[in-house]
Amino acid sequence: MLYVSTRGHPDRKHFCEILLEGLAPDGGLYLPERYPQVDAATLAKWRGLPYADLAFEILSLYIDDIPAEDLRAICRKTYTAEVFGTREIVPLKRLEDGVFLQALSNGPTLAFKDMAMQLLGNLFEYELARRGEELNILGATSGDTGSAAKYAMRGKKGVRVFMTSPHGRMSPFQQAQMFSLQDANIHNLAIEGVFDECQDIVKAVSNDLEFKRKYRIGTVNSINWARLVAQVVYYFAGYFQATRPHPNPPPEGEGVLPQVSFAVPSGNFGNICAGHVARSMGLPIARLVAATNENDVLDEFFRTGVYRVRASKDTYETSSPSMDISKASNFERFVFDLLGRDGAKVRYLFAEELAVKGRFDLSADMGRARTDYGFTSGKSIHADRLATIRDTFERFGITIDTHTADGLKVAREQRQPGTPMIVLETALPIKFAATIVEALGHEPERPAKFAGIEALPKRVTVLPADVARVKQFIAAHCA
């Protein structure tokens, strides 16, 4: 399998090249040149596989430059009950009839980012050792990516992490999780700005090819294809759990496989883009429901066809902060597919029209986003979040986090009778305790290993939102 840039660059690359690279040289994102197709027979074969082996089957369709036995060992080392809390790794919990929560947040940092990041840590260590190289990871986080990256990379040979985050905008629990790591290879940079400014800094540094080469800069942001493909796996795992095997499998090519829908709390469009990839491979997904918070750039797009990024000053601080994003970095991947993989057109839209006007209009293509790609959307605001958290606790005795609440609220609006709706649980409530207290009047449960982390000493450097200053810091710490 070879990978292409969404902006039409002529190079074709293998998985391990783009693993360490991040953005393509033309500023585009990598995608496989085609989506491998799975049929009913393959699905039947995969149903019932342990999660690690399912991951191997899916990843091996996309990775042709790691020997199969090594890739299988990496998957088995990554997806263990010890790290993810259960044998199923991503178990479903049933709420009301036909509505499920899929638990993706029982990894080391209690957010779904661990699902991909733990794999990435092991892939990086494997590939860097094989090449005898080092890598400096530069990332931007609004909270969960940063801690997931650090917990995945700490102790890994050949890797340093430089993680930018918006100064003072994360919950106390998130800050404690991120800044309390004392490992020498982990650097926390609190940027005086919002998340999008952090993301712009990362892009600017990555676009400086000379600097990037000299300091061996890589990324772990959700634009990294390896993260995206790791997330494809749990869509399959969720599908298998929500549907029963056919008692009387129809002959090949006949009969209709049961369908499910997924509701995905969305910010950078990484999680739901993995759903788009799973659906494009042939997984029977009826609807992919993008749920946003008050920062509704994606909901606006799927309702109107107009993609209108917001300025930093128009990005709200909300009680689902990991979705406080007004420019969805993975969105370009979907647009590439929606426009028939026309790289020149994607480059024009993102590098020119968006840069100049701050918006582009695809309303003529929106019908197909729904009919051919299954996308719908909705929005959830603070009051909805509180009501959904309260209602779920009262009816089912389950406490959900604020992002999952956004997903569940929108899922209920978008349900179709007869089609199971799986809501991706993207974090555990303890990460956003203040809002849980506001909704329920009591603290959420805290896993024992996180007792008292807010009081631990913090290791962090505050910097202005200035590309040059961040480059300076990296250069000084890459000795």
Ligand SMILES: *Cc1c(COP(=O)(O)O)cnc(C)c1O
């Ligand atoms: C990152 C994150 C999201 C948004 O996921 P995207 O891939 O950026 O769309 C939602 N909820 C939580 C808890 C997150 O950490």
